[in-house]
Amino acid sequence: MPDDTTVIESTVLTTGLSRKPEVGAGRDQPDTPETADPVFSLQDLSFHYGSYRALRNVTMDIWPREITALIGPSGCGKSTLLRCFNRMNDLIPGTRLEGRITFHGEDLYHPKVDPIEVRRRIGMVFQKPNPFPKSIYDNVAFGPKVNGFPRSELKDLVEESLQRAALWDEVKDKLKQNAFSLSGGQQQRLCIARAIAVKPSVILMDEPCSALDPIATIRIEELLSELKNTYTIIVVTHNMQQAARVSDRTAFMTAEVDDKGVRCGVLVEYDRTDRIFTTPRDKRTDDYITGRFG
Numbered sequence: 001m002p003d004d005t006t007v008i009e010s011t012v013l014t015t016g017l018s019r020k021p022e023v024g025a026g027r028d029q030p031d032t033p034e035t036a037d038p039v040f041s042l043q044d045l046s047f048h049y050g051s052y053r054a055l056r057n058v059t060m061d062i063w064p065r066e067i068t069a070l071i072g073p074s075g076c077g078k079s080t081l082l083r084c085f086n087r088m089n090d091l092i093p094g095t096r097l098e099g100r101i102t103f104h105g106e107d108l109y110h111p112k113v114d115p116i117e118v119r120r121r122i123g124m125v126f127q128k129p130n131p132f133p134k135s136i137y138d139n140v141a142f143g144p145k146v147n148g149f150p151r152s153e154l155k156d157l158v159e160e161s162l163q164r165a166a167l168w169d170e171v172k173d174k175l176k177q178n179a180f181s182l183s184g185g186q187q188q189r190l191c192i193a194r195a196i197a198v199k200p201s202v203i204l205m206d207e208p209c210s211a212l213d214p215i216a217t218i219r220i221e222e223l224l225s226e227l228k229n230t231y232t233i234i235v236v237t238h239n240m241q242q243a244a245r246v247s248d249r250t251a252f253m254t255a256e257v258d259d260k261g262v263r264c265g266v267l268v269e270y271d272r273t274d275r276i277f278t279t280p281r282d283k284r285t286d287d288y289i290t291g292r293f294g
């Protein structure tokens with residue numbers, strides 16, 4: 001599959017703003033790859049549900065073709081942060097974002113940016129596999145059809161997407177069967193194939209293995225390691241071993257409690273995964289990864 005990122009960027013997401021890569025120079029960033037510009041750059045991002053502030057002052061860069069893990073105790077804002085990356089939170093009434101997220105240097109929340117196109121380019125896989133009540137084939141073909149993908153090439157695209165999601169060999173003889181006939185792990189790989197079929201450049205995953213058994217989990221983890229050759233992946237996980245196994249970088253978040261007892265999610269530490277798990281700089285990270293908290 002050709003990487004169509006560049007073409008689409010210039011036609012759809014160009015907002016007329018000058019391209020500023022904002023590589024994080026001078027900031028306290030982990031080992032920024034010198035040859036690459038960040039895919040996302042978050043500056044002082046805060047997020048509110050109505051009057052409740054769920055996230056405060058998150059600043060981080062996400063690097064291409066890496067797996068970034070978001071970890072931290074329940075309620076610290078991991079899912080909220082993940083949904084900021086593809087404007088999924090826009091669908092929740094009364095929400096408000098402050099600060100800035102750029103995607104390849106362009107303001108992701110600029111009024112001229114089409115959130116539907118954003119969600120095509122930045123796909124999402126959820127905690128519980130959620131295939132459509134359709135055949136295996138139609139689950140994968142649905143998005144490309146809606147986007148006007150040529151029908152004559154659809155069959156090849158479905159096969160390619162299922163191949164990439166490491167599911168093809170298991171389903172190639174039963175493409176017309178209902179997706180619900182698959183096991184949980186297969187359904188999750190089908191959801192990954194469905195996400196891939198619309199040719200995103202980023203895949204967001206919110207605890208993609210938490211509803212799966214250990215064997216299905218390992219298969220998804222192996223798949224992630226393959227997919228990162230093509231896609232930038234951000235994965236929320238409450239499983240620290242999983243973060244340590246699969247990710248290149250890890251962001252540890254926690255919920256701070258103010259003097260009125262109100263909790264707010266903050267990014268505590270963001271670094272290469274090996275460093276987060278061996279030599280964290282913040283005591284809160286150390287406490288969490290050694291099991292003293294959370």
Ligand SMILES: Nc1ncnc2c1ncn2[C@@H]1O[C@H](COP(=O)(O)OP(=O)(O)O)[C@@H](O)[C@H]1O
Nearest residue numbers: 049054073074075076077078079080081092265
């Ligand atoms: N749709 C929503 N409306 C209001 N508050 C929400 C909503 N989703 C999450 N929250 C709140 O935001 C905070 C962070 O939640 P979430 O991002 O789901 O955390 P995590 O994924 O780390 O468990 C929690 O206090 C949660 O109750």
Ligand SMILES: [Mg+2]
Nearest residue numbers: 078079080236
């Ligand atoms: Mg969550």
